[in-house]
Amino acid sequence: WQVPVDQTPLPPGPTELGPVVINSDGPEPDFPVEGEYVSVDELNAALEAGAQLGILDARPTPDYVIQHIKGAVSVPFYDVEKYLEQLPKDIWLVTYCACPHAESGAAAKTLIKNGYTKVKVLNEGFNVWKDKGYPTEAHD
Numbered sequence: 001w002q003v004p005v006d007q008t009p010l011p012p013g014p015t016e017l018g019p020v021v022i023n024s025d026g027p028e029p030d031f032p033v034e035g036e037y038v039s040v041d042e043l044n045a046a047l048e049a050g051a052q053l054g055i056l057d058a059r060p061t062p063d064y065v066i067q068h069i070k071g072a073v074s075v076p077f078y079d080v081e082k083y084l085e086q087l088p089k090d091i092w093l094v095t096y097c098a099c100p101h102a103e104s105g106a107a108a109k110t111l112i113k114n115g116y117t118k119v120k121v122l123n124e125g126f127n128v129w130k131d132k133g134y135p136t137e138a139h140d
Contacts, residue, residue: 017086022071026052029092036108037101037123043094044134047071053092058107059126069096069126070135077103080110087111092118100125 029046031038046053055072057064064074075083077097087093093111097103104121111119122129130136 017073017075017083020054020056020073020087021052021091022047022054023050023052026050029053031092031120036105036119036121038094038120040122040124040129040132040134043122044129044132047135051092053094054088056087056093056095056104056107057126058095058097058104063098065139067130067136067138069129070137072096074139075107077107077110080107081114084111084114087116089116090118092120094120094122096122096126096129098126100128 027050029042029049029051031042031046043055055069056075057068057072058075058077058080059068060076060078061074064072064076068074075087075095077095093116095104095107095111097107100123101121104125108119108121
């Protein structure tokens with residue numbers, strides 16, 4: 001007995017991230033200075049205020065392709081170093097996963113280890129973001 005498997009090929013993982021910065025002319029987000037986490041409500045408020053930031057989906061690429069936070073780029077936690085040259089150091093970067101922060105925490109640690117100082121981890125993760133009805137999209 002075999003369970004049928006969907007044979008639809010997924011697009012390969014990106015090598016070029018494309019635009020990382022959301023609201024490139026916006027102000028810096030009003031994130032809490034202390035701590036490594038930002039809540040889904042704080043991130044959504046920053047996006048609604050037009051804040052300049054980048055959102056990094058730390059989940060494996062197939063999860064990103066199915067659905068992700070609108071405007072996020074796929075930077076899997078196990079491949080962060082491959083993307084460092086494409087990630088700006090002068091704006092806030094928010095990492096997220098679904099767990100709520102095992103993979104995103106690993107991605108953030110890699111960024112910090114490589115000299116990034118404006119890094120936050122989405123505290124509650126993608127599932128809470130989605131449950132609150134905040135903007136998501138699927139990969140084209």
